[in-house]
Amino acid sequence: MNTRVLITGASSGLGAGMAKAFAARGCDLVLTARRLELLEKVKTEIEQQSPGRRVLMHQLDVTDHDAVFEVFAKSAAEMGGLDRIIVNAGIGKGGRIGGGRFAANRDTALTNFVAGIAQCEAAMELFYRQGTGHLVVMSSVTAGRGLPGPMNVYAATKAALAHLAEGIRSDVRAKQVPIKVSTIRPGYIESEMQDRTGKRHPLLVEASAGAASLVRAIEHEVKDACVPWWPWTFFELVLRIAPDSLVKSIL
Numbered sequence: 258m259n260t261r262v263l264i265t266g267a268s269s270g271l272g273a274g275m276a277k278a279f280a281a282r283g284c285d286l287v288l289t290a291r292r293l294e295l296l297e298k299v300k301t302e303i304e305q306q307s308p309g310r311r312v313l314m315h316q317l318d319v320t321d322h323d324a325v326f327e328v329f330a331k332s333a334a335e336m337g338g339l340d341r342i343i344v345n346a347g348i349g350k351g352g353r354i355g356g357g358r359f360a361a362n363r364d365t366a367l368t369n370f371v372a373g374i375a376q377c378e379a380a381m382e383l384f385y386r387q388g389t390g391h392l393v394v395m396s397s398v399t400a401g402r403g404l405p406g407p408m409n410v411y412a413a414t415k416a417a418l419a420h421l422a423e424g425i426r427s428d429v430r431a432k433q434v435p436i437k438v439s440t441i442r443p444g445y446i447e448s449e450m451q452d453r454t455g456k457r458h459p460l461l462v463e464a465s466a467g468a469a470s471l472v473r474a475i476e477h478e479v480k481d482a483c484v485p486w487w488p489w490t491f492f493e494l495v496l497r498i499a500p501d502s503l504v505k506s507i508l
Contacts, residue, residue, distance in 0.1 A: 259311075261336045263287040263329065265319055265376060266346030268295035271395070271443060274468030275343065275475075280307035282472065287332040287339070289317035290346070311336075319346045319372035329379040341391040342380040343475070344373055344418075351410045362410040369414035370421075377421060384436045391437040393475050394422035398442045398489050399508075401497040408508065415442075419481070426480065440481040441474060443467070444489030458508075460488055 262279050266272040268290035276286055280303045290296045293316045300312045313335055315328045333339045347369040352358025377392065384390030397415035404412040419440050426438040445458040446467030462470070462485060470485040483489035492507075499507055 260284045260340045261287070261338060262341045262343065263289065263332055263339050264343045264345055265289050265317065267314075268292045268299060271446060271468065271471065272343075272345045273299045274446075274464055275345070275471055277303055277306065278465075278468045278472040280310045280312070282476070283310070285311040285336065286313070287336060288312065288314045289319075289328060289332075291316065291318045317346075319376060320367055322372070322375040325372070325375045326379045326382075329376075329383060333383055338387055339383060339390065341393060341475070342376070342383075343393040343395065344376040344380070345393075345395045346372065346376070347395070347414075349411050351407045353406045354409055358407075365410050366414055369411070370417045373414075373418050374421065377425060381425060381436075385434070389435050391439065391475075391478060392422070392425065393439045393441060394418050396422070396440050396442045398444045398483050398493045398496070400442060401493050402504075404508065405501075405504065423481070437478045439475060439479055441471060441479075442481070442483045442489070442493065443471060444483060444485060444492060446471075460492065 262284045264272050264276055267276050267288035276288055276299060280286060288296055288299060296314045300314050303310060303312050313332065315332065317324055317328045319325055348365055350361045351365045352361055377394065380392050384392065396419040399408060399412040400415035400419050422438055422440040429436045429438055444462060445460060446462045447464035467485065474482050474484045483493050496507055
C-alpha cells in the first residue's frame, strides 16, 4: 500500500513543494488549503508529473476548528486511513508589540498555534484509533529564541508548536504505541511567505531542493530537526546565543 499523506496549507510554498516531492516518491495525497483555485493547480501539476498517484483535495480554513476535524475524518474515510499528517498551514504577518498591529499578531497566533492544536488533536485522535501514524509539526529555525519586531509573534507561535509536538511525543512514548511525532524546523526556503518579506536571505535555499530535504527528513521520521541540516542547524545554534545587537543582521 502507498503511504497516504495529508498536508494542510498545500496550495503554495512549502506545502505545495512537499506534496509534489511526496508524490514523486510514490505517496498518495490529501491536500487542503483555503484557496481552492491554487489547490486545483497543485493537484493538476502532481497528476501530470506523477501519473497514477491518487490526489484528493479539500478546501479548509484551519481556523475553522470544527471543519478541521470533519475534513481529517472524511479524508481518512476516503483514503481508507492516513499514514502521515503534516501540520503545515500558517501565516507570517505581524508587527512589533506595541506598534498597533494587534489584529495581525492575533491572526498569526490563531492560525499558527491555536489552529495547530486543532490539527494535532484531530490527527492524534485518528492515529490512536488506527493504532499507528506519523504526525509532523512544522516549526521553524526561528523558534529558538524570542525575536524582535514583526518576527516576534511568528517565532513565538513556532516555539509553541515545537513544545506542543514534544509533549505529544512524550504522551505517545508513555502509551507505548507505534505512532511517530516529528518536529521539523525549516530554514529559509523559497516560498510565497518568503517573497512577501521583500528580502532575500543570503542563505535562502531554492524551493525544490528545500522541499526535497523536508520530505527526506520526514520520511526518516526524525524527532526534531532543522531542515536542510546544513546550514540551518548551525544557524539556529548561532541565533540562540547571538547577542541582541547581532540578531537583526542574522535574520
